[in-house]
Amino acid sequence: MKNRSSYEFLNCGHCLGSLIPDGSFLAVDANAEIEVGDIVTVVIKPVAPFVDHDAWASGKGWLGVTKIFLGIEEGRNGEQLYLFGQINPPLIAPVPKSALAAVHLVTGGVTPTGLDSVMTDSDQAGMNLLAPFFRACGTQQPVNPDWRPPKENEAMTRLLALANAEGY
16 A cells, blocks of 8 residues: 555656656655755745746646755745755755745655666766755754645656556
């Protein structure tokens, strides 16, 4: 029986290099605690300054992004800023907690046939650039553990599960 706190999604893009290859089918636990350095799925609300990001992502059929959780800092207005990173190219994205629809832990996955999730020298160089920005913030609870992908994605999830079972 499937865990009610879990869901799956298809990772699109190269922002995490070969750590999470494009086309990987990833599993998420929406109730799992998150620690600095974990791979997470991030769903951002369409609020300023993320309105253009939402339009861009929605236009591609994406619900969110897959990133490395770097920690939490306090913003100028006192609000918590969640820090997310990527390694290709190395970038850091500060997102106010109020702009987060969900942040959930990626617990596993399957890479496309012929690819693995071994970091290359380039990936390691990108990770080395992120290292100074890791923030000790202790174990964090997921943001909005009740969030799930919309029902219209269930057909895609079933199709990807079938592909996964057949050795995708």
